[in-house]
Structures are given as structure tokens and as C-alpha cells.
Amino acid sequence: MLDKKYYLETFDMFRSSWGEESEFRLCIEEMSELTKELCKFMRYSRNEKSQENDEKLKQIKSNIIEETADVLICASQIMHIVGEDEVRKVMDYKIQRGRKIVEDYINKTKNQPKKN
């Protein structure tokens, strides 16, 4: 695994070579590529089981891995540009808020019969 210093140096090289707008545009492009692969996965997951469909799903999962890596790289670059500390503070707040919501949901539904 590469260390954080290597990532940040590379992000600075991207930004100084191509500019922030190019980095924002690339992030939009990569997010749309991941969106497309997730939509394809949901569509093929509903198909009847067959060897052809299983192979297609395997290829789509591989694409999802690649596009997720692309999005995480771009999102990390955006975080580096706008301020990592500020982004992490908002992430912590949103994770804690989501945790509270899911804990309330679990507590509210734990004694209820499961719906199908």
C-alpha cells in the first residue's frame, strides 16, 4: 500500500499540472461511470440465472471495483483541495447522526415480526 504522503504529493502534481477545474470535471466523470455500473449490476441481478448472466455479473462487479477506486481517488483529491479537516468533521457528524438513526430503528423494530 502506498503511504499518505505519496498520495498527497501526487494530488498536488495533478492539481498543479491540470488545474482544479479539471480535477472537479474528472470526479464528475468518474462518479457517473460508477453510477452506470451500479445500475447495470441491479439490472442484471434481476435476470434469470444463466451462465451468460453470471459471467456478465462477474464482469460488472470487476468494473464496480475499478470505478469505486476511481471515485475514491477523485473524492480524496477533492477533499485535499477543499480541506481534509473540514470534510472529516462533516463526515464524523454525518456518521454519528446516521448511527443514531439506525440504532433508534433497530431498537424500535427488534421485537416486531419481520416483513417479507
Ligand SMILES: [Mg+2]
Ligand atoms: Mg473510471
